[in-house]
Amino acid sequence: MRLDVVLRVVTKLLLPFIIVFGFYVQFHGELGPGGGFQAGVIIGACVILYAIMFGLENAMRVLSVTAVEKMISLGVLLYLGTGFAGMVMGGEFLNYSVLEHDPVHGQHLGITLIELGVLITVAGTMIAIFYAFAGRGR
């Protein structure tokens, strides 16, 4: 139990930094290594760590099973939506250059949006699988 306290305190200290690092990887992915997939895994691992340390019920209160399952499809929908937005604005499917007046800005916007979609789907899937596994053991 004494060890447990150390782990809990360290986890509490680390969690915010892990989340910030996850978002750093997400939004800095255009400049340095990283992107939606890696960031999604980091964010997912963050919730999994919380669930391991503080119990599944507490984690599910932060992020319920329904919310996680919706995240999985929301990410794909965001990705597809960005693709179709390109079509509506007069380009091809997944052509981001038409999203704004300046093609380079459009590319930025498009890449940010689809990376966000990847992040949401990946994080949701990781957490959902972990919930499913951990929920079975009881």
Next chain:
Amino acid sequence: MVLLTMMAAVVVGIVRLRNLFAVVILSSIYSFLMASVLIVLDAVDVAMTEAAVGAGVSTVLMLAALYLTKTEEAAPRHSPILPMFVAVVIGAALVYGSMDMPPFGAADSPLNTNEGIGYLERSIPETGVPNVVSAVLASYRGYDTLGETVVVFTAGIGVLLLLRRNRRGKAKE
């Protein structure tokens, strides 16, 4: 070379050990070594993925699966000679195939003369994204990344369906 030797040692350990807990930890170590190899090869994006997915999340999922089963591997029922023969033949074929590959980083390899160099030249003026990996992944190869995301989506839904049905069946009994 040191890293590759360590990876080989870890694999021998994985094959010989019967305790699944140790095997899971060793495969996590293997992933970290693989990530280091990828960093040496300057593939930082892939290394990051390997470290996060291979060493991090998949280890946790394996441990969660282990929690539901026994931690000792059963003794093999068949003799290992045939699988070993197949593995050796395929390994030899792969090594033979890699003989014809151009040396790593060669300037005249097909990778560095046709498509690859085009992406390097085009990505900054066309997308304004300094990380070419991101530009190719998200913009030039947007379809492929969409496919990847759908694969993750499908895998998640599949696992959820499998695990959930079982839970409901148990509740009925």
